[in-house]
Amino acid sequence: MESVDGFGPEKIIQLYDPLTGMQGVVVIDNTALGPGKGGIRMTSTVGINEVKRLARAMTWKTSLHGLPFGGAKSGIVANPKAMSQKKKAQIVKSFAKAISTISPSEYVAAPDISMAEEEMRIIAGVNGKKSVTGKPSDMGGIPHELGSTGWGVFHSARVAARRIGLSLKGATVAIEGFGNVGLFAAKFLCEAGAKLVAASDSHGMIYSPKGLDYEKLAETKRKERTVTRYKPGRIMPSDAMPGLDVDIIVPAAVPDFITVRDLKHIKAKLIVEGSNIPMTAAMERLLWKKGITVVPDFVANGGGVISSYVEYTGGTPKQMFKIVREKESKNTLKVLKSAEKENITPREAAMDMAKARILRASRTSY
Ligand code: GLU
Numbered sequence: 001m002e003s004v005d006g007f008g009p010e011k012i013i014q015l016y017d018p019l020t021g022m023q024g025v026v027v028i029d030n031t032a033l034g035p036g037k038g039g040i041r042m043t044s045t046v047g048i049n050e051v052k053r054l055a056r057a058m059t060w061k062t063s064l065h066g067l068p069f070g071g072a073k074s075g076i077v078a079n080p081k082a083m084s085q086k087k088k089a090q091i092v093k094s095f096a097k098a099i100s101t102i103s104p105s106e107y108v109a110a111p112d113i114s115m116a117e118e119e120m121r122i123i124a125g126v127n128g129k130k131s132v133t134g135k136p137s138d139m140g141g142i143p144h145e146l147g148s149t150g151w152g153v154f155h156s157a158r159v160a161a162r163r164i165g166l167s168l169k170g171a172t173v174a175i176e177g178f179g180n181v182g183l184f185a186a187k188f189l190c191e192a193g194a195k196l197v198a199a200s201d202s203h204g205m206i207y208s209p210k211g212l213d214y215e216k217l218a219e220t221k222r223k224e225r226t227v228t229r230y231k232p233g234r235i236m237p238s239d240a241m242p243g244l245d246v247d248i249i250v251p252a253a254v255p256d257f258i259t260v261r262d263l264k265h266i267k268a269k270l271i272v273e274g275s276n277i278p279m280t281a282a283m284e285r286l287l288w289k290k291g292i293t294v295v296p297d298f299v300a301n302g303g304g305v306i307s308s309y310v311e312y313t314g315g316t317p318k319q320m321f322k323i324v325r326e327k328e329s330k331n332t333l334k335v336l337k338s339a340e341k342e343n344i345t346p347r348e349a350a351m352d353m354a355k356a357r358i359l360r361a362s363r364t365s366y
């Protein structure tokens with residue numbers, strides 16, 4: 001049996017459709033606050049363990065940000081870059097059919113890695129509009145491609161930087177991953193006067209201490225499919241990013257990007273986790289002992305699921321941007337203040353808050 005603790009997971013469902021080859025997993029971690037909420041990621045390496053960890057991150061995330069959802073997540077094992085759009089659509093449809101008995105009652109899906117509004121349209125077509133968020137606007141949705149997560153990461157970074165006495169103007173920034181989260185985090189940080197010096201994607205990292213022009217970099221990524229084609233700059237392996245001489249690092253792609261091997265090389269003063277589980281809680285604690293502030297994933301990257309909540313309750317994109325800004329600013333500050341007061345890591349402080357709300361709800365439901 002898979003391991004459980006006082007919170008979950010409540011359900012782990014392995015999915016396979018021999019007709020399409022779709023193989024996946026859904027983890028409903030905890031539903032004390034509402035139906036399990038979480039995105040679907042499609043990668044060739046995703047498995048039960050990763051999805052369990054991600055579903056737990058969602059349990060804390062929805063609770064901390066005061067949303068009426070529990071935590072869940074799902075994964076589809078496939079390499080989206082190695083398949084046609086038609087095949088991808090077929091697999092997504094097959095996945096939607098496989099979860100139709102639990103969605104939307106126990107699981108409300110959303111985009112995550114390699115999933116976007118068009119895939120959400122397919123899921124809504126199978127399980128109904130209430131079964132999924134991040135849908136296209138013509139379906140009454142608020143696509144995550146509007147940049148909600150990056151917008152939230154930016155506000156979290158802004159508040160955290162101020163808290164540690166770091167001015168965003170001129171602060172040097174490195175961003176791991178230039179997808180939907182990294183791209184928008186970079187945009188908003190640059191607009192606030194920060195200096196982007198490094199960015200990476202699955203092809204490697206581009207680094208220039210003189211600064212990368214955000215517009216040009218986004219254009220390079222769009223046209224050439226990789227940030228490493230940007231000129232001028234030095235192409236380096238992505239795993240060199242944690243050791244760069246920068247003020248702020250924003251991990252915004254893969255799990256376990258920063259490991260204990262990076263500990264003695266990290267020079268950044270602030271790490272804002274745009275991606276989910278970019279390092280372990282133990283690693284965050286080691287960084288905290290060194291005086292490095294880490295804003296944990298479920299605090300910093302709530303923008304996506306907050307946007308999902310606004311969509312779920314019939315709100316507009318304008319309201320979404322306002323609510324993401326308010327919640328991310330307020331909750332980041334609350335977490336950092338509490339961590340300072342209790343002399344614990346920001347993750348420990350945030351978990352105390354998230355757990356308290358879930359336990360209150362669990363007690364009253366029995
Ligand atoms: N994929 C996003 C996240 O990990 C959004 C999830 C959602 O809206 O359910 O937070």
